[in-house]
Amino acid sequence: MGCIESSPNAGEKRANRKIDNNLKLIEMKNDSLIRILLLGPGESGKSTIFKQLKLIQDGEFQKNTLKSTAPIIRQNIINQMKVLIQQANKLLIPIQQQKAVELINKLSYLTEWEEDIIEALNLLWNDPGIQKTLTFKDLKFHIFDSVEYFFNNLKRISSQNYSPSNEDILNCRVRTVGINQAEFKIKKTSFILTDVGGQRNERKKWIHCFENVTSVLFCTSLSGYCQTLIEDNSVNRMKEAINLFTEIYQSPWFQKSSIMLFLNKKDIFEKKIKKIDLSTCFRDYSGGKNYDKAIQFIQDKFLKNCNIDKESARQVYPFVTCAVDTNNVQNVIESALDSIMRRRLKDFGMF
Ligand SMILES: Nc1nc2c(ncn2[C@@H]2O[C@H](COP(=O)(O)OP(=O)(O)OP(=O)(O)O)[C@@H](O)[C@H]2O)c(=O)[nH]1
Numbered sequence: 623m624g625c626i627e628s629s630p631n632a633g634e635k636r637a638n639r640k641i642d643n644n645l646k647l648i649e650m651k652n653d654s655l656i657r658i659l660l661l662g663p664g665e666s667g668k669s670t671i672f673k674q675l676k677l678i679q680d681g682e683f684q685k686n687t688l689k690s691t692a693p694i695i696r697q698n699i700i701n702q703m704k705v706l707i708q709q710a711n712k713l714l715i716p717i718q719q720q721k722a723v724e725l726i727n728k729l730s731y732l733t734e735w736e737e738d739i740i741e742a743l744n745l746l747w748n749d750p751g752i753q754k755t756l757t758f759k760d761l762k763f764h765i766f767d768s769v770e771y772f773f774n775n776l777k778r779i780s781s782q783n784y785s786p787s788n789e790d791i792l793n794c795r796v797r798t799v800g801i802n803q804a805e806f807k808i809k810k811t812s813f814i815l816t817d818v819g820g821q822r823n824e825r826k827k828w829i830h831c832f833e834n835v836t837s838v839l840f841c842t843s844l845s846g847y848c849q850t851l852i853e854d855n856s857v858n859r860m861k862e863a864i865n866l867f868t869e870i871y872q873s874p875w876f877q878k879s880s881i882m883l884f885l886n887k888k889d890i891f892e893k894k895i896k897k898i899d900l901s902t903c904f905r906d907y908s909g910g911k912n913y914d915k916a917i918q919f920i921q922d923k924f925l926k927n928c929n930i931d932k933e934s935a936r937q938v939y940p941f942v943t944c945a946v947d948t949n950n951v952q953n954v955i956e957s958a959l960d961s962i963m964r965r966r967l968k969d970f971g972m973f
C-alpha cells in the first residue's frame with residue numbers, strides 16, 4: 623500500500639518559513655557588507671554627509687579633527703574675503719576700507735591671526751561696498767555657501783583659544799581630492815561609506831569604487847539652479863547634476879543598486895527661491911516663487927529619465943535634505959537605511 627504524505631499544517635508552514643528566512647538572513651549577512659557610495663557634483667554636500675555620520679556615530683568630533691579644522695576655517699574666511707574684494711573691483715563697486723584691502727590681499731597661508739588682521743576682516747565685512755558685492759553672489763560670481771555663517775561668527779573664530787564647534791566643522795569647505803572611506807554602524811546596521819571628489823577632474827577616479835555597491839547616495843545642491851560650475855562657468859550646476867544623475871542611474875554598474883537622491887541645501891534653497899525664480903534655470907517652470915512647487919518640479923526633472931513607473935525598474939528614493947543639520951541627516955539616513963534593508967530583504971526573496 624502506498625503511503626500518502628500528509629501536507630504540513632499551518633503551524634508547520636509558519637515554522638518552515640521562519641527557518642527559511644533565518645537561512646536567508648545568514649546568507650544575506652555573509653553575502654557582503656552594505657556598501658554605500660556617495661556621488662554627485664562638487665559642493666553638493668557629500669563630505670558634509672560623511673562628517674555628519676561620524677558625528678552621529680561618535681557623538682562628537684575627535685580632538686585631532688577640531689585641531690586640524692581651525693586653521694582651515696580661518697583660511698576659508700581669508701580666501702572668501704579675497705574673492706569679495708576681487709569681485710567688488712570687477713563690478714566697479716567702491717570699497718571704503720582700502721588699507722584693510724591691502725592687508726588682506728597680501729596674506730597667504732596663515733595659522734594664527736594678529737590683531738590687525740582681525741580688525742581688517744571686521745572692517746571689510748561691515749564695509750557697504752563688500753555688502754553690496756555680496757548681493758551679486760551666484761548671479762555674477764561664486765562664493766562658498768558658508769561665507770555669511772563664518773563672517774557672522776568672526777568674533778568667536780578670531781578668539782585666541784578658538785576651537786571649532788560642530789556647526790563650524792560642518793560648514794567648513796574642503797574640496798575632496800581622491801577617495802575617503804569609513805565603516806559606520808547606525809541603528810544596528812553596519813555599512814561602508816565611500817566619499818569621492820565631485821568636481822569634473824575628480825570623477826575619473828570614481829570607477830575604482832563602482833564594484834559591489836549596495837546603494838548609491840547621489841547628492842545634489844538645490845541651490846545650484848542659479849549657479850554655474852567652478853570648472854566651467856558656462857554650465858548651469860543643476861543641469862550638470864541632472865545629466866550626471868541620469869548617467870549614474872543608467873550605468874550598467876548600478877543596475878542592482880538602489881539609488882537615494884538627496885536634494886540637498888534645502889535651507890539655502892528656501893531663502894533663494896523667494897528672490898530668484900526657478901524659471902531662470904528651467905523655462906518650462908511656471909510655479910512661481912513657491913518652495914514646494916519648485917522642489918517638486920526639480921525632483922521630477924531628476925527622475926524624468928528613470929523608468930520608475932515600469933515594473934522592472936529600480937526604485938529611486940528621493941529625500942529633501944539639509945546636510946549641515948544633524949537631526950535632519952540622522953532622520954534621513956535612518957530612513958534611507960530602512961529602504962536599503964527592505965530592498966535587500968526583497969532581493970533575497972524575504973518579502
Ligand atoms: N547651508 C548649507 N550648507 C551646506 C549644506 N550641505 C553642504 N553645505 C556646505 O556646502 C559646502 C560644500 O559641501 P561639501 O560637503 O564639501 O561638498 P562635496 O560634495 O563634498 O564637494 P566635493 O568634495 O568638491 O565633491 C560646505 O561648505 C558645506 O558646509 C546644506 O544643506 N546647507
Ligand SMILES: [Mg+2]
Binds near residue numbers: 796
Ligand atoms: Mg567632498
